Amino acid sequence: MNDELHDVIMVGAGPSSLAAAIYTTREDIETILYEKGVIGGMAAITDKVDNYPGFPDGVEGMKLADLLQAQAVRFGAKIDFGDVSAIREEGKLKVVVVDGKDVRARAVLIATGSDYNKIGVPGEAEYYGRGVHYCATCDGAFYRDKRLVVIGGGNSAVQEAIFLTRFTSHIDLLVRSTIKASEILQRELQKYVDQGKLTIHYGVTTQEIVATDGKVTSVLAEKDSKSISYETDGVFVFVGLSPNTEFLRGSAIELDEHGLIKTDTRHETSVKGVFASGDVRSGATLQIASAVGEGAAAALSIREYLDGLNHHI
């Protein structure tokens, strides 16, 4: 039995919940965040963030994470490490299971984000954000007039490869079997092949991302049991996204077909008093700016919800 009762529990301590916590705690709404990985989330492990508005020369991801954390802590947010395995309702309260222990709150914000799927080859983790990327909108502009390798054969890989052609001198698209994208996208892709801006390599399995003096220089792959090397300045991997919502399976919180959390325009989930924002939300843009903006908006909805609770209890 645990008597701890919080105004708000936020699950995850990435940009979205840190922004939300700046808002709630500044208004004296007591708030605790539970993070099982890195404070600052995906932003914190990004080498350079070039498009978070307010930093004209860009900012290191770790630095931005520190700034967001410092601001939330300044207003009184508590951040604890802890693994949340379930959320359930108990009357008007929410019970969040943290490291196997029940903790209660009047309202909950889920901002656990999503993880890009990895291909799991040597070099991939080592050069994450410094030559190996998963978000074309975020990092494509760093590759103006450079060569790129793009890995993947689904809709999003084709879409992002097309998008990246606006920056690059040439793209090698490595596809394990065949391309599984819509007709319209494949026709569009063919245009860039015809222009010589992009080459599709079928039946290619990536084996290693190779760097020289700390800089990615090539991708080692296998085709028909033969080894091939693709020279490149960087690698973009598009093999899907996994929202961090496993712990919600079986709960009353509705997910969409991708496992992302459905919310209304006020960021409330299908369970009253449980909100979601950032990359874990269905419709998310996977951009720090949007995650932060949604966090602020969710905080205002949480305040409104808590005020309503006060009226009626």
Place this chain on the structure above:
Amino acid sequence: MNDELHDVIMVGAGPSSLAAAIYTTREDIETILYEKGVIGGMAAITDKVDNYPGFPDGVEGMKLADLLQAQAVRFGAKIDFGDVSAIREEGKLKVVVVDGKDVRARAVLIATGSDYNKIGVPGEAEYYGRGVHYCATCDGAFYRDKRLVVIGGGNSAVQEAIFLTRFTSHIDLLVRSTIKASEILQRELQKYVDQGKLTIHYGVTTQEIVATDGKVTSVLAEKDSKSISYETDGVFVFVGLSPNTEFLRGSAIELDEHGLIKTDTRHETSVKGVFASGDVRSGATLQIASAVGEGAAAALSIREYLDGLNHHI
């Protein structure tokens, strides 16, 4: 006849469109912003912004506006002064009337914001953001354990006065005639009256906001033809909001009952290729963080829209 054709015209150069322009121009989508007032919008004329995520010690509004502008300009955004008086469609293009001249674009973002209504008394403009405020969420926390005067008698005035009680030692609520708020809000308000945290003054017309040595110290008002002075540390005015959408009257772009622009979840208005974000959007939170996040999200929708145009033209 003007042959100028832009990829994107953004109407207004506040935080939301500056954020959007960071995104579009970074992706080589040619973008011009037209501003008729101050670059940076309402943010630029705010004394201190305490809750824009990324600035743990707060940031001067003017400084934040400069940073956003510098970042957009760094990636190639053009910002011009100009008064937009109408938007209309011409085939797949949009015609924006700037200072009476037609300028064409493939897509348009409307981010003209909203203005807080003023009461128009001496001292109001002079101490804007430094003792005179219009947003409780933004500036309420600066008045911890201080006295406040709140002016207004509508739903939002009552709601915001209740919200401000969490910070203040005491509030004088000045109401010109009677309170026009919902029953439930009035009952809630009465609780704070009963607790001695708030005093309602009916039939009071504000005449001047008085400062001593540059600091707001009192509000001069009239009741029953007699002069009264209310000592205070600051003033919050809640007499409505005017969205800057006058120029859209008669256009095909749908507004809600408050004159705010209706959008779908992708920030597109009822006219294909015309988008809206920030304080002018129906459902806006009136927070810089959200305006910026929406700008980024709108930019991604604009990119998608322009890519679609390329496919089909």
